Amino acid sequence: LIREGYSVLSADHGKAALEQVRSGSPDLMLLDVGLPDMDGFQVCAELRGFSTIPVIMVTARGEDVDKILGLETGADDYIVKPFNPKEVVARVKALLRRSEVTGGAGLGTTLSYHQVEIDLLRRRVTVNGDTVDLTPREYDLITFLLSRKEEILTRDEILREVWGSEHLDARSVDVHIRYIREKLSKNGAASYIQTVWGKGYRFALD
Template sequence: MTNRILIIDDDIELCSLVKKCVSQVNLETDMAYNGQTGLLQVMNEKDSYSLIILDVMLPNMDGFQVLSEIRKYSNVPVLMLTAKGSEPDKVTGLSLGADDYLTKPFSINELIARVQSLIRRYTTFNQGGSVSILTFKGMVIDKEIRTVQVEDKLIDLTGKEFDLLVFLASNKGRVFTKKQIYTQVWKDDYAFDDNNVMSFISKLRKKIESNSEQPFYILTVHGVGYRFNKEA
């Protein structure tokens, strides 16, 4: 199967280079040279893209604005590119729903590796229940019979704790805000921050982590939210 990606970047030479390189790993590429055009392509194509590569520094409509609009109706993975390496830019992008961040200049090999990882994760997640066993370092989650074992010990989780763990583990490495976690796990509108997600994260850590104060599985991304350790 050939996956399609969209590059939104005003650097025409960079777009051409990326397109040439990713074609070697069976990826078709569309290109847009400004935010408005890119957003229009995403809206028109809907579910046709497996990944969007989005530059932050775009004319008129910057990458953060484009990302914010995309996230209103699509969960397609977004890899953000920027010439800035500052922490605030990364926090802003991740809090708006970016899946990964790459600072220019970057190596093509690193770009391809991240692109393939994001597409693979997205494809697996959207296959729904096709993968019933999730295996990590010291942990096995069986989604079908709803059990969790850590270091061969069966862990007693509530229904919502299990759902929360499965959601994060199924999106290994991806950062989620509390709002994103609440709407996906609780299946309800997130009207305000009532610390419900933080409370469940804390309870879950105490059950699955060997040291809940220095967790290995569920990590805090300060100023953004939480992610399941991609090294697990």
């Protein structure tokens, strides 16, 4: 990452990593699951209490249950050891690209549907004017769904457009959808993301 021109901070313990995020405001975190004081899942869960920076979980555990746990605690992506360093760089670049403040080509500056509005310049989602606190991946996902509102989108389509790959576990989509619904439900808008059984999801209101 340093050779690619990134400034890198490092921490050997979970608590130190959390403190660096609080004091240094990094753009992204590469988080190892195997830390000595608290595991990466605990770090990610605590991090999500005060920060929405993108998180890539790095783990030697290749079991699906561990991958899903990482996503459920708030990670945006995961990489299983051993890995190709070029893959890490590519995923870092992809996540940072998606979390940049941009207007969204061809979409104007806002997307809206009934109570829900997305400010594409500020990357902010509101329901009835109240801000919904989303992670970068959750923001990208709801933006994609709303940009194609009332269309049925398969999990493969969502993985390709939001994650940049069709070759990830489709349950990654399900986990992120569940978290978005939980956050929208606080503002009475959970029903906007509908499950179309056997096909995928759509952003619509019956």
